[in-house]
Amino acid sequence: VTDTDVTWVTDLRNLVDVNDGESARDQHAADLSFHPPVRPQVVVYPESTSEVAAVLAYADRARIPVIPFGAGTSLEGHVIPISGGITLDMSRLNQIVAIRPQDLTATVQAGVTRLQLESAVGPQGLWFPVDPGADATLGGMAATNASGTTTIRYGGMRSHVLELEAVLPSGRIIRAGTHAIKTSAGYHIGGLLLGSEGTLGVMTELTLRLHPIPDHVAVARVPFPTIEAACFAAGTLIAAGIQLTRCELLDAATIEAVNSHTNAGLSRTPHLVLELSGTEAAVVSELDVVREFVRDDGATGFETVSDPRARTQMWASRHDALMALLALTPRSKAMTMDVAVPISELPAAIERAHCALDATELRGGIIGHVGDGNFHVIVVLDPADATSLAHAKSLNDRIVEDALARRGTCTGEHGIGSGKLQYLEREHPDLLPLYRGIKQLFDPNEIMNPGKVIRLGDAYAPGNVASA
Amino acid sequence: VTDTDVTWVTDLRNLVDVNDGESARDQHAADLSFHPPVRPQVVVYPESTSEVAAVLAYADRARIPVIPFGAGTSLEGHVIPISGGITLDMSRLNQIVAIRPQDLTATVQAGVTRLQLESAVGPQGLWFPVDPGADATLGGMAATNASGTTTIRYGGMRSHVLELEAVLPSGRIIRAGTHAIKTSAGYHIGGLLLGSEGTLGVMTELTLRLHPIPDHVAVARVPFPTIEAACFAAGTLIAAGIQLTRCELLDAATIEAVNSHTNAGLSRTPHLVLELSGTEAAVVSELDVVREFVRDDGATGFETVSDPRARTQMWASRHDALMALLALTPRSKAMTMDVAVPISELPAAIERAHCALDATELRGGIIGHVGDGNFHVIVVLDPADATSLAHAKSLNDRIVEDALARRGTCTGEHGIGSGKLQYLEREHPDLLPLYRGIKQLFDPNEIMNPGKVIRLGDAYAPGNVASA
Numbered sequence: 001v002t003d004t005d006v007t008w009v010t011d012l013r014n015l016v017d018v019n020d021g022e023s024a025r026d027q028h029a030a031d032l033s034f035h036p037p038v039r040p041q042v043v044v045y046p047e048s049t050s051e052v053a054a055v056l057a058y059a060d061r062a063r064i065p066v067i068p069f070g071a072g073t074s075l076e077g078h079v080i081p082i083s084g085g086i087t088l089d090m091s092r093l094n095q096i097v098a099i100r101p102q103d104l105t106a107t108v109q110a111g112v113t114r115l116q117l118e119s120a121v122g123p124q125g126l127w128f129p130v131d132p133g134a135d136a137t138l139g140g141m142a143a144t145n146a147s148g149t150t151t152i153r154y155g156g157m158r159s160h161v162l163e164l165e166a167v168l169p170s171g172r173i174i175r176a177g178t179h180a181i182k183t184s185a186g187y188h189i190g191g192l193l194l195g196s197e198g199t200l201g202v203m204t205e206l207t208l209r210l211h212p213i214p215d216h217v218a219v220a221r222v223p224f225p226t227i228e229a230a231c232f233a234a235g236t237l238i239a240a241g242i243q244l245t246r247c248e249l250l251d252a253a254t255i256e257a258v259n260s261h262t263n264a265g266l267s268r269t270p271h272l273v274l275e276l277s278g279t280e281a282a283v284v285s286e287l288d289v290v291r292e293f294v295r296d297d298g299a300t301g302f303e304t305v306s307d308p309r310a311r312t313q314m315w316a317s318r319h320d321a322l323m324a325l326l327a328l329t330p331r332s333k334a335m336t337m338d339v340a341v342p343i344s345e346l347p348a349a350i351e352r353a354h355c356a357l358d359a360t361e362l363r364g365g366i367i368g369h370v371g372d373g374n375f376h377v378i379v380v381l382d383p384a385d386a387t388s389l390a391h392a393k394s395l396n397d398r399i400v401e402d403a404l405a406r407r408g409t410c411t412g413e414h415g416i417g418s419g420k421l422q423y424l425e426r427e428h429p430d431l432l433p434l435y436r437g438i439k440q441l442f443d444p445n446e447i448m449n450p451g452k453v454i455r456l457g458d459a460y461a462p463g464n465v466a467s468a
Numbered sequence: 469v470t471d472t473d474v475t476w477v478t479d480l481r482n483l484v485d486v487n488d489g490e491s492a493r494d495q496h497a498a499d500l501s502f503h504p505p506v507r508p509q510v511v512v513y514p515e516s517t518s519e520v521a522a523v524l525a526y527a528d529r530a531r532i533p534v535i536p537f538g539a540g541t542s543l544e545g546h547v548i549p550i551s552g553g554i555t556l557d558m559s560r561l562n563q564i565v566a567i568r569p570q571d572l573t574a575t576v577q578a579g580v581t582r583l584q585l586e587s588a589v590g591p592q593g594l595w596f597p598v599d600p601g602a603d604a605t606l607g608g609m610a611a612t613n614a615s616g617t618t619t620i621r622y623g624g625m626r627s628h629v630l631e632l633e634a635v636l637p638s639g640r641i642i643r644a645g646t647h648a649i650k651t652s653a654g655y656h657i658g659g660l661l662l663g664s665e666g667t668l669g670v671m672t673e674l675t676l677r678l679h680p681i682p683d684h685v686a687v688a689r690v691p692f693p694t695i696e697a698a699c700f701a702a703g704t705l706i707a708a709g710i711q712l713t714r715c716e717l718l719d720a721a722t723i724e725a726v727n728s729h730t731n732a733g734l735s736r737t738p739h740l741v742l743e744l745s746g747t748e749a750a751v752v753s754e755l756d757v758v759r760e761f762v763r764d765d766g767a768t769g770f771e772t773v774s775d776p777r778a779r780t781q782m783w784a785s786r787h788d789a790l791m792a793l794l795a796l797t798p799r800s801k802a803m804t805m806d807v808a809v810p811i812s813e814l815p816a817a818i819e820r821a822h823c824a825l826d827a828t829e830l831r832g833g834i835i836g837h838v839g840d841g842n843f844h845v846i847v848v849l850d851p852a853d854a855t856s857l858a859h860a861k862s863l864n865d866r867i868v869e870d871a872l873a874r875r876g877t878c879t880g881e882h883g884i885g886s887g888k889l890q891y892l893e894r895e896h897p898d899l900l901p902l903y904r905g906i907k908q909l910f911d912p913n914e915i916m917n918p919g920k921v922i923r924l925g926d927a928y929a930p931g932n933v934a935s936a
Contacts, residue, residue, distance in 0.1 A: 100810070100812065101707060102703060102707050102811065102812035103810040103811050103812045104706065104707065104811075105810065144652055145652045145656075146652075147650055147652075151650060155623075155627070156650060158656070158659070159623070159627065163875075172898070173898070174898045174899060174902070175896075175898060176896070176899060178808075178875055178876055178877040178895070179809075179810045179874075179875035179876065180808035180809055180810060180840075180841050180842070180871075180875070180876040180877045180880065181808065181810075181811070181840045181841055181842075182615055182619060182624060182808055182840050182841075182842060182877075182880050182881065183808060183877035183879065183880060184612055184613045184614075184615075184663055184877075184879045184880065184881050184882060184883040184884070185877050185878055185879050185883075185884060185888075185891075185892055185895055185896065186663075186884060186892050186895075186896055186899060186903060186921060187660055187663070187664060187668075187899075187902070187903050187906050187921070188613075188626070188656070188659045188660055188662065188663055189899050189902055189903075191626070191656045191659035191660065192655055192656055192659065192660060194656065195652055195654075195655070195656055196655060200655075211709065212707070212708065212709030213709075214709070215709075235570060238572065239569060239570050239572065239680070240680065241679065241680030241681075241682070241683075243746070278711070278750060279750060279753050279754060279757075281749045281750060281752075281753040282746060282747060282749060282750030282753065282754075284749075285747050285749040285750065286747060286750075289747075340646075340648035340649065340650055340651060341647075341648055342568070342571040342573065342647045342648060342649075343570065343571055343572075343649070344568065344570035344571045372648075372649045372650050373648050373649055373650075374648070374649075374650060403648075406647075407631075407646055407647035407648070408646055408647065408648040409646045409648045409650075409651035409652075409653045410653055411651065411652045411653050412648065412650050412651060412652065413650065413652050414652060415652040415653075416652070416653060416654060420653075423653075424653055424654050427646070427653055427654075428643075428644070428653065428654055430640070430641070430642045430643060431642055431643075431644060431654060431655075431657050434642070434655070434657055434909070434910075435654060435655050435657075437909040438655050438906075438909065441902070441905040441906065441909060442902075453654060453655070
């Protein structure tokens, strides 16, 4: 800590609770991925929007990087303070401000977690369906436009945030959107902040859409002889208009890992796990249609449950997948690749990814929200092993290139962070001048989460964008 | 036409088909609303994205306003060239580029109309549900983030555009989004262009999500003793999680106008018209639930049909509403107000609007996409009658103020155009510096549809936004 640092840390203590202890800095140095940790100089814990505003206004004047931090569950280095600075821990902004059952909305502070909201609205017969797996904060989920298993039915975060409050780097507080379900009023500032990964400002409050808990839910577990057959069957169901609530793929390697981790005893072939929900009559009738379709597409079994406990158990294999894969290798971290392609391209894209993974020495598996054309190749490795890391990065390169060639995207749901900067540049080279212009507009001093979404230090001259 | 005009018109003729005849200019002077017409100097008819780019690059250098024009069905003056200039008629960009039934997507040029797309994809068992009523172009619908009767189930334009091609004022061509159903890659440039009303650039191609045509559809027409009871019933159905495909309100005045226009013979009370779709079993079971709910909420009847011809007939009262209201007054034009509120606020908001309308001498009615909390007070008047116009504007003011007080929006789906500039400023005063910054970033010479969304000639100094 330099003398200059000492000065600003002292200043910050007048604005907000500050912790510059080793332990707090260590806890905020990394996310859940293989990306190497870097510690912030300090961690601050604002307890209100105005404290967030005070910190940002100060940091902006002093040109100190600010890194918003939710639950630290990101996978592309989003919360890693690669240039040092202040980590803004949002965990004390954890109030559920309002639940409105008639409107099917709730207003929450940004540090409220997904499961905290679920516990609060469940007793009122409501749920918030966006489920990225981890118990992320809703602010963090908004910042990466997170989605997950239920996106096929309900959409991701951009479909669920009606209004947001955010603090801009100057300390100005803005609200975008309204509490009405729809609007065509003005430029879509809310849509821009959603998915901006803390690089334009900090979201402090969200008004979210909720949904009534469905009357009846059924889960079906369906084994297939090959991964292509499983993907093809998913495509058939989508094209036929079957309204699935979830449509998840697990490859044979993942099933094997789950078996050895939990004694699940599943047949060692690729599986789809499907969920349907609605009135009981609707679910029962659609389940029959699904059974016929998947049989025609080569399914070798069809097991269904609807009791809540049995459903949880059937979903466990999917939820345990990452832990089961990590358990394969001691001291390992995961590189979780994340591409999405048009659904007609999915069987070929997954087949290619599967062969590419098999051709390496790397351990891992493939899981996917295949109803959305989104899949993850998960490689488990020791990040200190430079050779494995290089092989995994090269595999990631190939999988992304293949997805882009199929008119897909380099990230279906995890975002860019610092891990996918070069992939974003390959995906949208024509948009980079606009990205830089937007960054300059919101954050002219480049204090907000520098080095994420767009490269650090890109000098940008406003007005040149249109003619660049 | 001045000498300067003659020069640039001559230049334009080298780039694109130009029409400066009286008739073409008259046809592009107005939209469907009461807003007074203004003629462009010329109308141009690009036949390709590169012709659009050539026109924009030329107009940007010469500082000539460019007004994109789809089908001219907007309601807030969006296509009226209030500062003159070049109207860019997109009607020749009318190719359906691709239909992909497996992916449930289609790629269209921006001048393709909604019904043209419907005809093309219908034989493949698919439909594009966003239905603003008029046979608008899909580019125009994207530019206003249009929605309509099916938004309650399927969402509006922002939920349906996966990828777009647009031309920026400099003539640069960009693509935002991909063909994958979801992505978290980079700032949401597509979401910014959607709803930008031609003020940031011109969309030339769209890749849209389609949906399978539902197996079974049923429509229910339900009379209520009061408009509040009808709104309350709509709220009950939404909160209960009934998956309606449409949920439309017609007030007694509109029903009366429809009766005299078409001899529909409906009971002269407010009606809800509801649509359900899905498997037959699901629809039948949900219809029973709906019948019970609306009876409990005071419905005085319940008529249902499922045969396609009968459904069309039942929907006719809704589709004919505007024409029926216009028929009340010779030479009249409509001022179609358009607010949205949280659904719990709907009965009170509509009750207040209803009383406010009754307290004037104005003729009109109230219709609404009430499942979304969105409603229209439609006033029919002779725009040359200054007193009526002043009363109507004052009514609009009150309705918008009331919606904003209820945390709603000044426009649910029609957009800002030139008609709602002051309402947008009241709704989002804190966002205006960002709006100006975004306008400056995309369109530094302010040639694109000037005077729409944000006021004309607002000098904006980049870099000041954050500290404004």
